[in-house]
Amino acid sequence: MSERLAEVGRRIATVRQLGAVVNAMRGIAGARAQQSRALLPAIRAYAETAGRAIGQASRIAASSSRRPYGASTGKPGLIVFGAEQGFAGAFAEQVLNAVAADAADSQFFLVGERASAIATERDIRVDWHASLPNQAAALSVLATSIVEALYDHFAAKGSVPVTMVYPTWAASHGITIIRRALLPLDPRAFPVSGSREAPLTNLPSPELIERLAQEYVFAQLCEAAIEAFAAENEARMATMASAKTNIDGKLRALQLEERLTRQEEITAEVVELAAGARSRHAEDTSF
Template sequence: MRGIAGARAQQGRQILPAIRTYAQTAGRAIAQARRMHIGVPEPVDHPAARRQPGLILFGAEQGFAGAYPERVLDVAANDFADAHVFLVGARSVALARERGLALAWQTSLPSRVAELSGLAIALLDALSEYLARAGAVPVTMVYPFWTPGQGLKIIHRKLLPLDAETVPATGSGPVPLSNLPAAKLLEKLVQEYVFAQLCEAAAEAFAAENEARMATMAAAKTHIDGKLAALQLEERLTRQSEITAEVVELAAGARFRIHRR
C-alpha cells in the first residue's frame, strides 16, 4: 500500500508542471483578448442567490491518511453555512455528513491521474450550472497542498470572479485577430483558465492524499517497530526471570537434599 501511494503521489506531481503551463498559456491569451477593449457581458442579477457564494472543496477519497481528511473540513467548516458547497472525496463526504454539514454537490476523487481531467470537467459543468442560476457570485477553492519536509497545509484560492491583476491587459503589437466576437472569445478563454485551475487543485489534492497516506503508514510502521521492540525486551526479561526462578528452585532443592544426608 505504501508503494502504491508513493507511485500515485509521484504521478500527481509529474503532471503539475504541464497543468501550470496550460494555465499560464490561457492567462496570456486572456490578457491579449482583453486588449480588444470588450468585456464579458454583464451577468444577470439574482439578489436572492447572491448570499450563497460557491465553495469548491477538495477532500480525501479514502481513509488511513491520518488527520488529513478532518483537517481539510476543519479549515473550511466556517464557510459551509453560507456557501453552495461542491465537495470532492468520498471520505470527506462521509465526514461532512457525520458533522451535519450541508452539501450541494459531491463526487469522488479519482484513483488514477488520467481521470483528474474528467473530474475537472464535471466540476466545471456543475459550477457553470450553478452560476447560471445564481449570477456572478464569488467562488473559492480550498484544497490541500503537501510540501516535502513540512507536511500539509490548506490553500484558499479565489477562482471567480477572475482577478484582473492576474491577467492584466498587457502586450504590444497588433491586436490579436479572432473569428469569434471578442466577448465570446474572452468567455471561452476564462472557461479554459478556470478548467486549468481546477485541474491543478485536483492534482494537488490527489498527490497530497497519497503523501499523507505514506506519512501515516510510515508513522504506523515506526510505532509497530517500537512496540515490537518493547515486547521483545519484555519477553527477554520475563524469560530471564523464569530462568532465574528455575535456577533458584534447583539450588534450593540441591541444598535440601544435602542437608537431609
C-alpha cells in the first residue's frame, strides 16, 4: 500500500511541475502580446502619415506618366504570416488552410517556422520563408527582410500584384484571417490634400511618390507582422489557459486518490493491529 501512495505522490509532483511550466508559458505569451499591441498605434500613425504624404505628393504632377508602383504583370505574390512555434492549438493550421487554394499559383512568401514545417508536411511549395522574431521590437527587421525579398522578386520577374494574409485574435471569437491587397497601391486610399498650394520638394515627383510608397508598404508589413505576433501569443495564452484547467482537474483527482489511498492504508493498519490484539488475547485466555 505504501508503494501505491508513493506512486500517487510522484504523479502529483509531476502534474504540479507541468502546471508551473504552463503558467510560465502563459505569462510569457501574455507579456509578448501586450508588448506588440503597444506598438500598433505608432505603426498605424506612421502608415497614415505616409499615406497623407502620398496624397499630397500626387498633386505635384497629377498627369505624370510614372509606372504605378507594383503594376500587375506576371505571377502574383502572396505573403503569409503564420505561426513560429507550437502550443497554440490549431492556430498554424488555420492560417495555412486559408491560403491552401492560392499557394500553388502564387509566389509564396511564408513567415513562421512552425507554419513552414506544416507546409512541408502538406507538400506546399514555399518560395521564400523567414522566422517570426521572439521579440516584438524585432518585427521591423522582419518587415525589412520581406521588402528586400519582394524587390529581388520584382527584379527577376517584374512587378506583380502582392497580397498579404495574416491572423488577428479577439477573445470573443478567436482567430480571424485577414486578407489585404498590398500592391499595387490603390490611389483611392490616398486622397489628394485640400490645400491649394502643392508641397515643396527636392525630388522629382515620380521618385518622391515611389519612395513614399515604399515607406507605406513597409508600414503595412510591420502592422501585419505585429498583428500575427500578437495573435499567435494570444492563441497560446488561450491554449495554456485550457491546459491549466485540465491540469487543475487532474491534480484534484490525484489529491483525492492520495487521500483515499492514505485512508485505506490507515484502515489496513488498524485492522492488522486489531487482529494482532485479538490473537494475543486468545493466547492469553488459553492458558
